[in-house]
Amino acid sequence: MRSAKDFFAPLAVGAPAPAREIPWRPSRVIHFFDPSNAKMAAKLPTLIPKVDVLLGNLEDGVRADNKLAAREGLIKIIDGGAEFGDTQFWIRVNSIDSPWGLDDLLTLVPAIGAKLDVIMLPKVQGAEDIHYIDRLLAQLEAQAGLTRPILVHAILETARGVSNVEEICAASPRMQGLSLGPADLAADRRMKTTRVGGGHPGYLVRQDPTPDDPSAVRATFQQDPWHYTLARMVDACVAHGIMPYYGPFGDIADTLACEDQFRNAFLLGAVGAWSLHPVQIDIAKKVFSPEPKDVAWASRVVETMGDGTGAVMVDGTMQDDASVKQCQVILDLARRLAARDATLAASYNLPGPTA
């Protein structure tokens, strides 16, 4: 076991010093594209300014016979001088047990590592996977002369990964966050849904029978099969100073259910979600930005509470030291997002400095 003192020492001579804190940057939407798909790549100049994170996907969703073209496509995009502004640039590599995972890293870190903010690693099972990539990245960073460590984001998509979620979050100072991988996770757990995220009409609770009228219709209420996993992820991430994300919503046409799933994740503490299709970008941005009415309420509570201690009534509700902290969460996020988004800033109308 590494001592705590060693944790922030580079894992290879010449590698950049590990990050001591994960920088907070807006990441309401991680937009996926296939770099081997020329039509998608052609859309990047208009997509990049709209998304918080642009992610070049090399793993599932990219045909096996396009894996090399996808890798080359990423290099072409960077060599072509793609401008990211303050949008983050991530890639999802193939899993480290696949035929492509190692070469993804060996090729792309030297070629485009200086532009990369985060590498998303799929099918992470435990701390051992993070330790492997941690050392390998340090070696590659040293060879490439990179001055900034590349961060790592793990997808939680196996039962073993979920069981080991805390050790995964704690495995390296590179750990930036976790995403839920509902498709692979469903398969690995032998769940009986064939959907990519979202609910299922069979996963429900039913209202009790009416005692005097046994034939009366009994309402049913669909439940969220991802609640447990997401809640676990949020706790593990917050405990380790990293960020939780909902993953993909595969029913592209059902924008309403997508919005609902994303909002559940937002309310539980997630900072963002994936978009698989351009139609999902604005949904994620809307959902993961606090609503102006909630920002106005939070401002009012904080203002009414003065130094933030004691208890008062606001519109018939008790507010105290703890509810002020809840309101500060909303205000802090609103300020950070407003600093990047002028339209949001105007809708929030927040006084004071941005965080």
Ligand SMILES: CC(=O)SCCNC(=O)CCNC(=O)[C@H](O)C(C)(C)COP(=O)(O)OP(=O)(O)OC[C@H]1O[C@@H](n2cnc3c(N)ncnc32)[C@H](O)[C@@H]1OP(=O)(O)O
């Ligand atoms: C479980 C997981 O691992 S999820 C992550 C892996 N999966 C993915 O990343 C999937 C990414 N998305 C996609 O491949 C596609 O969006 C699909 C296959 C779902 C749908 O694609 P299409 O059938 O082409 O959708 P549609 O016809 O509505 O596309 C409209 C336009 O948007 C483009 N487009 C679609 N998705 C994207 C995208 N993610 N990024 C950029 N452009 C896109 C299409 O190329 C098309 O362009 P055109 O108007 O120039 O022809």
Ligand SMILES: CC(=O)C(=O)O
């Ligand atoms: C997100 C992902 O990779 C999955 O759902 O399997």
Ligand SMILES: [Mg+2]
């Ligand atoms: Mg997956």
